Amino acid sequence: MFKKIYILWLRQLKRYSRSKSRIVGSLAQPLLFLFALGYGFGAVYQKAGEGSYIDFLTPGIVGMSIIFTSIFSGMEIIWDRQFGFLKEMMVAPMSRFEIMVGRTLGGATVATLQGAIVLAIAIVLGGFVPYSWPAVFPAILAMFLVAVLFCAMGTMVASLLNDMQGFQLIMNFLIMPLFFLSGALFPLQGIPKAISAIAAMNPLSYGIDAFRALLINASHYGLPVDLAVLCSVTAVFIFLGSYFFSKVQI
């Protein structure tokens, strides 16, 4: 069983490492956000007495690259279906749950790598300094947890769609709102109640808050709350993802 999950995981990694253009392409957007917004709003942010905006923004942009990469990885099922490879997996002697787990772990590993690359670039080029170097390791574990969550969400969404037609819809009505209403770009303190309430229902808010707790030692909800929410929401989406995936017919 573990061998099958391992080979599914390995497949995702091989596909990732072979598409150099995809790696570069999916790094371009978060880095643009990081440097354009980071330097653009830096002065205003500092004047407001909040300190370095790049430091505040980096965990948010790490979260951004993770949510994009992991939802897309989950949704790759649609490609596999279109190219026929999904059938090969679906008739093999393993359960739908194993397929889901292998793919999710693979996609989450890829997303975590992307997040770690963004973090590394922020450190090297953006002058970002984690408040504690040993805390970077648990931060990467937290990144993996967030990645698993959104991979499972992507699998669920892909199981409900038949082709890439709905892709724009997902982009504009799921991924973008999750990202913009998460506190990735702005502090959650002192914002209008409605936005604060929406952010509190958004799992990405807790993910990014956990990254901030571990990388810059600043947190809105508190790390224990973040981790408790992330773990339970991840469990729910793994359940939902495998449920809807098990209903997929070709």
Add this chain to the structure above:
Amino acid sequence: MANIIEIKNITKKFGADTAVNDVTFSVKAGEIFAFLGPNGAGKSTTIKMLTTLLSPTSGKIIVDGHDPAIEPDKVRRSFGIVFQDPSLDDELTAYENMDFHGILYDVPGDIRKVRIRQLLEFVELWDRRGSLVKEFSGGMKRRLEIARGLLHHPKVFFLDEPTLGLDPQTRNHMWNYLSDLNRLENTTIFFTTHYMEEAEQMAQRIAIIDHGKIIAIGAPAELKETTGKESLEEAFLALTGTAIRDEAEGNSANAMRMRMWHGVKR
């Protein structure tokens, strides 16, 4: 001999369309069985139901003692399949596609290595084993697909138009390999094809499906006898008519033209 496949009153509807309509038949363990029919007759839908990809609207299926709708995991352990349309991972190499398949089907490492080499040599892709599948031509992909399908030795082999687009050499190789498996390991072979000579030569029994219903079943000789025809091709045409079918069974303008053309020819 026990039945390895039993299909009882199976119906599959897609919305208002009935793709498979109250079909009943069985296949004995160790049999080579051809499942024939014009395009859109319900062949692929039936195979999908047998291989756990689709669940029937009504009726009961048993494959190797288990119902694919209830115990899909147990059924999946018993069969192998070569699909009609592509199912390779383009971003992996030929070897990786084979290896992936071998691991999914629990083929032990040493046997896997030997068989992958043997099969890739036999479809003449061993020299290209390290190339990504997306660099392959259509014919090479098809050959790789066949080689991959033969990597593990299941109780039942489903082959959905396996020889479509294969050169005669590979086709010949493939059938020799399958006959050996059938003889040595008593593997049941369930295949569809549009080449009637192939069905006549290889199959011990044939079922013909049309418009979702089984219209004839029996040994090739029996089918020829009941229709009073010399060849299976003629028997097939006598049973299913000469009108050309659309894949989707629709009445498109093209199908109408085809029919008219046929009418004029007659």
